[in-house]
Amino acid sequence: MSTTTELQQTINDMVDDTRGVLAIDESSPTIAKRFAAIDVESTEENRRHYRSVLLSTPDLGKYISGVILFEETLGQKNNEGMSLAELAWQQAIVPGIKVDKGKGPLPSAPGDSITYGLDGLAERLEGYKAQGARFAKWREVYAITDTNPSCLGLHANAEMLARYAAVCQAAGIVPIVEPEVLMDGNHDIDRCAEVTEHVLHSVFHALHKHHVSLEHMVLKPNMIVPGIDLRTADPEEVASETLKVLRRTVPAAVPSINFLSGGQGPEEATRNLNAINRSAGNAPWQLSISYGRALQQPALHAWLGKAENDAVTQQALLNRAKLNSLARQGKYESE
Ligand code: 5MM
Numbered sequence: 001m002s003t004t005t006e007l008q009q010t011i012n013d014m015v016d017d018t019r020g021v022l023a024i025d026e027s028s029p030t031i032a033k034r035f036a037a038i039d040v041e042s043t044e045e046n047r048r049h050y051r052s053v054l055l056s057t058p059d060l061g062k063y064i065s066g067v068i069l070f071e072e073t074l075g076q077k078n079n080e081g082m083s084l085a086e087l088a089w090q091q092a093i094v095p096g097i098k099v100d101k102g103k104g105p106l107p108s109a110p111g112d113s114i115t116y117g118l119d120g121l122a123e124r125l126e127g128y129k130a131q132g133a134r135f136a137k138w139r140e141v142y143a144i145t146d147t148n149p150s151c152l153g154l155h156a157n158a159e160m161l162a163r164y165a166a167v168c169q170a171a172g173i174v175p176i177v178e179p180e181v182l183m184d185g186n187h188d189i190d191r192c193a194e195v196t197e198h199v200l201h202s203v204f205h206a207l208h209k210h211h212v213s214l215e216h217m218v219l220k221p222n223m224i225v226p227g228i229d230l231r232t233a234d235p236e237e238v239a240s241e242t243l244k245v246l247r248r249t250v251p252a253a254v255p256s257i258n259f260l261s262g263g264q265g266p267e268e269a270t271r272n273l274n275a276i277n278r279s280a281g282n283a284p285w286q287l288s289i290s291y292g293r294a295l296q297q298p299a300l301h302a303w304l305g306k307a308e309n310d311a312v313t314q315q316a317l318l319n320r321a322k323l324n325s326l327a328r329q330g331k332y333e334s335e
Pocket residue numbers: 023024025026027028029030031068098102139180260261262263290291292293294
C-alpha cells in the first residue's frame with residue numbers, strides 16, 4: 001500500500017459525521033494529578049486497569065472513531081491478554097499515540113514554551129506502527145498574556161508542529177496537529193480570538209512550507225472562549241467567534257477539526273460543540289471532538305479506583321460520548 005493510500009484509509013476510518021476522538025493520552029504527571037483527585041495512586045496497574053475499562057465500554061465505537069493513547073498504554077494488555085490498541089480496533093476505534101515529550105521554556109522568548117520530542121521521531125513511529133498506532137498527536141502550548149505569545153513563540157511552535165506532521169506523513173501515520181491556546185488568565189474572548197487567529201495562521205503557513213498534505217491531517221484546536229477567570233461567554237458567542245477564526249485560517253482541504261476541551265466542564269464542552277455545529281452551515285470541515293477531561297471526568301469520578309465500579313464507569317463514558325455525538329450533529333438538548 002502506498003503511503004498516501006495508507007493515510008487516506010486512516011482518515012476514512014477516523015473521520016465521519018457522527019463520531020469523535022477520545023483522548024486518554026495523559027502523561028505520567030498528568031494522570032497522577034487526575035488520579036489524585038479521586039484519591040487513587042497512579043501505579044502502572046491502576047493506569048492499565050482504568051484505561052482498559054474505558055476501551056472495553058460496550059458500544060463505544062458507535063460514538064468514538066479514534067483514541068489517543070500514551071506510549072505506556074500502547075504496550076499494555078487487558079486481563080484477557082489482548083493489546084489495548086487491538087481492543088479499541090475491535091470496535092472500529094482507530095488507535096493513535098501521543099508522540100511529543102512534553103514542553104519547557106522557549107529560550108529568548110520569556111513566557112512562551114516549546115515542545116520536545118523530534119529527535120528520533122521517525123524511528124519511534126516505526127515501533128508505534130508495529131504496535132498498531134495509525135495516527136499520532138503532538139501538542140504545542142501557547143499562554144496568553146499582554147505580550148505572549150511573542151513573534152518568536154508563534155514561529156518556533158508552528159515549525160515544530162509542521163516538522164512533526166511531515167515526519168508522521170512520511171511514515172504513513174496521520175498527524176493530529178494540536179496548537180492549544182490556554183484558557184488560563186483573565187483575558188476576554190476577543191483576545192483569545194486574536195491570539196488563536198495568529199497561532200492558526202502561523203501553523204498553516206508552516207505546514208505549507210513543510211509540504212504537509214492537508215487532506216491527511218486533523219487539526220485539534222481550542223475553542224474561542226474567555227480566560228478561565230472571566231468565563232462569561234454563552235455557547236452562541238463561543239460558536240460565532242470560533243467559526244469566524246476557523247474560517248479565516250483553516251483551509252477547506254483539512255477534513256476534520258477536533259476540538260480539545262482545555263478545562264471546560266463536560267456539559268459546557270458539549271453545549272459549545274452543539275452551538276458550533278448548529279451555526280456551522282456548510283462549513284468545509286467536520287467539527288468534532290478530541291476531548292480528554294470533558295469525556296473522562298464523569299467516568300473517573302464514577303470509577304474511584306474500584307473494580308466493582310467498572311460498569312458504571314463505562315456507562316458514564318458512554319453517556320458523554322453519546323451526548324457529544326448528538327452535539328456533533330447539532331442535535332443536543334441539555335434537558
Ligand atoms: C489539551 O489536552 C489534550 C486534550 O485534553 P482536554 O480535552 O482535557 O483538554 C490532551 O490530549 C493532552 O494533550 C494530553 O492529556 C496530554 O497532556 P500532558 O499534559 O499529559 O502532556
